[in-house]
Amino acid sequence: MSGGVLGDDLEQTGRELPKVSYICGGCGREQKLDKDAVIRCMHCSHRIFYKRREKKLLQYLAR
C-alpha cells in the first residue's frame, strides 16, 4: 500500500464514526467503546471487553 493519509482526513472521519459495542468480561453488560475511551467497564470496572458476534449475515464455504 502506497502513500499515507494526512491527519485531517483521519481526524474528520474518526470523529463521525458510530461506536462499536462490546461485552464486558466482568459483568456481561454491553458497552459502547469510543476509540479514545479508557478501556474500563462503567459498571464493574473490568478491563476486558469482547466484541459481539456480527449480526450481519456471513456466508461460509462448508468443508
Next chain:
Amino acid sequence: MSSSRKEMPPPPQEGDGNDFHELYNEAKLSQPIKKIEEKWKLVPAFLRLRGLVKQHIDSFNHFLNVDIKQVIKANELITSEADPKFYMKFTYISIEKPKIEEDCESHQLYPNECRIRDLTYAATITVDLEYTKGDRIYIKKGVSIGRMPMMLGASNCWLNNMSNDMLARNKECPYDPRGYFIIKGVEKVLLIQEQMSKNRIIIEQDPKKNFCAQVTSSTYTTKSRTTIVHKNEKFYLKHNTLAEDIPIVVAFKAMGMQCDQEVAQIIGTEPMYLEGLALSLQECSQLNILTQSQALEYMGSKVKTVKAFGPSKSKTPSDEARDILRNVVLAHIPLSKHHMPYFQKCRYMGLMIRRVIEAVNDPTKLDDKDYYGNKRLELAGQLISLLFEDLFKRFQFDLQKQIDSALSRTGARRDNFDAITCIRQDTITSGLEMAIASGNWVLKRFKMERIGVTQPLSRLSYIAAIGMMTRINSQFEKTRKISGPRALQPSHWGILCPADTPEGESCGLVKNLALTTHVTTDCPEAPLHRICIDLGMEDAALLGGDELYSKEHVLIFLNGQPIGVHKQPQKFVRNFRFLRKRGRIQEFVSIYLNDQQNCIYIASDGGRLVRPLLVVEKGKLKLQQRDIEDLSLGLKDFNDFLKEGLIEYLDVNEENNALIALNEELLSREHTTHMEIDPFTILGCVAGLIPYPHHNQSPRNTYQCAMGKQAIGTCGYNQLNRVDTLLYLMVYPQKPLVKTRTIEINNFEKLPAGQNASVAIMSYSGYDIEDAVILNRSSLDRGFARALYVRRYQADIKRYSNGSADVIMPATLPKEKHRQGMFKKFHALDQSGVARVGEALNSGDIFINKYAPVQLADAANQTLSKPNHQPSDNFEYKPRPEAYKGANPAYVDRVIMTSTQEDPFLIKVITRQTRVPEIGDKFSSRHGQKGVVGLIVPQEDMPFSERNGWCPDLVMNPHGFPSRMTVGKMIELISGKAGVLTGACKYGTAFSGDPVEEMGKLLVKNGYSYDGKDVLMSGISGEILPCFVFSGPIYYQRLKHMVQDKMHSRARGPKSTLTRQPTEGRSRDGGLRLGEMERDCLIGYGAANLLLERLMISSDQFVVWVCGKCGFIGYEGMCSYCKSGEQVCSVKMPYACKLLLQELQSMNIRTQIKLADV
C-alpha cells in the same frame, strides 16, 4: 500376576486373634502370600496428596513461608555511615495474595485476567520496619517493597483450595497442573535443575588422574569449592582464591595445629594413613614452616591478587590468608568459639584426606558422580530464593545510598527525613520479572550465570504441559561426548522415567520424574541433632581423630557434617526410623548406614528425591486389604497410611539399606524390608500413556514420549477462553479404549489427545510405503482427526513522546475509495477498524487497520524548537495493518479489547481454522510409530468386512512392524477389539495389564478369531482378500506437523537486500537452496552451464566493470583508480562475489581481477 484379578477379594481378616489358628493350620502356612488387590489405588491417593507437579508448588511454598523469612533475617539491618544513630530494621516479611491497583482502586487479580491482559500474576511483598527518624524509633507495618510473581497453586495463589465451581467461574481448568508463573501474560515454567549435592565430600579423579576430594560448600552467604588433591604422593589444598596449591600440612598449621602429631591424629593413626601422610609432613618441614604465623604468611603469598576494590587494601597477606580460611575454605563448616576456632574445619579436612587415602589404596572407593544419591534437584523455590536475596541486597544497597545522601545533609531537612520515602519498589519487582521472563539467572555474588532456566509452558496438549513440569535439566554441556551422565543408572529406578528423554544432543541429560517421585524441601537440622543425642550419640565436639574413626563405632553425619559417633549403629538406625514412622521426624528425612565407610548418613536437605514404598515386616506387608478398602471408601487417605507406618518414603541413599520386593512372590525372601506400590510407577506420566510398554522395544517408548507431547488434543477445560499465540485443538477427542492406570491417574481420559481409529493392518495401493497411512475419506467427513488451529494476533496503540499516537481506522479511506482492488482486503473490517467476529479472512485481508504516525521533516524541526506546540496536524500516517497470511481462509473467532499498565489500548484478535486431515499430515499411534497420510480413499474402495460392515478408518502397512518390534501395538489392537466387543475399556498398564490370552478368549467368545484377524473384502474388486487381515481399534494421535504449515514453493520472489540472493525460509517466501552437496554432484557430472545458471543467472547475477590494467572494479566503463576507461570491460559475476571484493577492499585487502579472453 493378573490372573488373580478374577479372584474374589479375600474376606477381611479378623485381627490378631487369628494368629493362633494360622500357626497351626499347615495348609494356610504353605499357601503363597495373598496379593493385595488394587493396591495401585495408593498411587492416585499419593498423587491426590502430592499432585503431579507438587514438587514445584511445595518448593515455592517453602520459599514463601520459610525461606523468605530467613533471607530477611540474614539481611535485616541497614545502618548509615552518615549518621551512626540511624538504623532501619526489617522485622517481618509477608506476601499478600495477588492484587492489582489501577487508577487508585485495587482488585483481586486472577490468572486468567493476567493471561488476557498481558499482566504479571504477582503479589505485593510487605515488610514491617523499625527505623529511626530524628531521635525517635518508629515502627511501620505493611510497607510494600515490590511484587513477587506468584506461582499458580501456591499457598498465596487464589486458586489454592478453590472449588471446581469457582475455578470454572474464573475460567480455570481444574486439571491444570499449575506450578508455573504468569509473566506479562506468558506462562513460564522454572525447569527443575539437576546438580551435584552441596556440602558433601566427593572423591574423584581429576583430569590428570590424581585422586582428589571435592566439596562444594554452600551457605546463605558464600558458595565455594574446596579440593584436596593427592599429587606426587603428597596432599595439597586447592581453592580458586589461591593461585597455587598449598601443601596440606601448611594449611593445617595455618589453621592453628601445632605439631605433626596433631595433624596425624586428626587424620588417623592407623599405618595406612600415616604412610599416606608421611611425605606431606616432610614437605612442610622442608619448607621450614613451623608456626601458625609462618604458615599464614606462606599462604598469604599464594593468594590470588584480586583487583582490589573497597577498603580491603590495607590487609596484610597473612590477614588475607586468615580471611580465606575463615570464610571461604569449607565455608559450610562453622567456626567454634573455643580456643581452637578451626578445629571443626581441620577435622573435616582430615576426613577428606582419609577418604582420599582410602581411595588411593582401593580405587573402588571412588564416588560415582552419576549416582543419583549424589544429586540434588533445584526447584523454583530455591532458584527464586537465590534471586530474591540478591535483589533484596541490591534494594538495601540502593536504599542505604539514598539514606546516606539524605542524612549527610544538614538542618531541618535532615531532621525531618523519613527513610521510608526512599523505598523504591521496582528493583525487586522488575528484577524478578525480568529473570523469570528471560530465564537468565545472573547472580554476581555466587558467580552464577545460567541461561534457559525458564521456558514458556507448552500448551500444545495437556500432556505436553505436564511433561514440561516434570522435566529435569542438567547442567552438563550438551556438546560433550561423554556417556556417563547420559546413561540410565540403576539408582534412577523408580525415581526417573527410563523412557522419557529427548533424542539427539540432550539425550539422557534431560530427564523426567517418575510418577511417584517427590522432591524434598529443606527441613531444620537442630531438632534432628537433638534427637541423635537423645538416641545415644556421642557428640563429635568432644572427640579427636582416633576416637572418631575407631572401628568400634560408626561416625554419624548430618547433611554432610560429622556430628558424632555411636556404638550400636543398627540400633541407632532402627530407632531413628522408628521415630520417623511415628511422625517425630519429618517423613522425608533419610538415614542410611554405609557399611563400607562405617558411617551413618542423615539427610534432611532439600532437593533429594524420595518415593513412597510399602513397609514389609517379617516377610509380610503391613498394609492389609482392608486398608485399601478403607481407601476406596474414602475413610483413609495416604497420610493415614504414612502415620500408621504402612508406607514409608525412601530417598536414593536409603534405598541402599532396603531390600525392595517387586511383588508379593518375592516377599518371602529374607530381609525384605519394603515392597513396590506398583511397578508401573517407575514410568513417568508421559510414558505412562503407552499401553503394554513392556512389550515394546525400548527406543519406541522413548519416541512415543517425544510424540505424545506433539499430539493434538485438548489442553484444558478453559481452552476456548485461552488466548495463546497458537493452539491446536481436536474437534472430537476420544478417551483411549486401551488405557493404563497412569492414564486414569493423570486425567488423560478427561483431556485426551487422539481418537480410536479402526485400523486394518494390510498393504493397500502402494501409497502406504515408508510408514505412510491410508485414510478413509468418509471417516474424515465424519470428523476423524479433525482439528482446530487457533491463532492469536495482537496490536497495541502506542503513544509517542511527541504527542502523536497510532490510530486504527475503518476501511473508508476517502483517497483510496476509487481503487476497487485495494478495497477488497478491507472487507472484514467494521466501523472501528478491527475485523468483525465471524468474518472469513483470506490471504492479504486486513483485520486490524492500524496506522502509525510518521513525522514530517519540517514538522520535526518545529516540534524541536517549540516542544509544547500542538503537533497533531504535522503527522503523516503510514499504514501498519495486521494482515492475514495463509493458503486457507481463517475465521475471526474472538476480538478482545483490553489495556495493560503500559498500553492503554490492546487488541487481540483470535482466528480459527478447522483442519481436516489431508495428504501429508502426520499421525502416530502410541508406540512411536509415526507416519504421514499417503492417500485418502473413498470408503467404497476401502476393504470391508462382509459380516458386520466394518470398514477401517486407517490402513497401516504391516512392514512397520518387523524392524520396530512394537508388539505392544498389536496387543493394543487385540485388547481394544476385545474391549469394543465386550463394551469395556481394557487395561494395558505396564508390567500388568490385561493379558493377551484373556483378550483372545474374549474375541473367540464374541465370534472372532482369537488372533484378531478377520476376513475382509476388497472394496475395489468386491472379492475376498486372499489373506486374513489383522484389524481392530488402535488409538491414533494426530501430530501438530501439518502440510498446510509447511508447503512451500517459489519461482521468483523476494531477495535479501545485502547479497541480492533469494531469501531463506518459508516465512519469507524464500528460495529452495541448491546447496554445496548438490553443487558437488553437478561438478562431478560436469554440468557447468547448469551450475552457472543455478548459482548465478537465476540467483544474483550482476554486471561489474573491471579494469584490465589495475584489476579493480570500476564504474560504467571507467576505472576510478587509473582514471581511464581504456581497458575496462564488463564482467558478469554473482553479486555476492562483488560484495566480497568490496568488503575485502574496505579492510585494506587488495583483490585484483585479471581478465583474459576465453
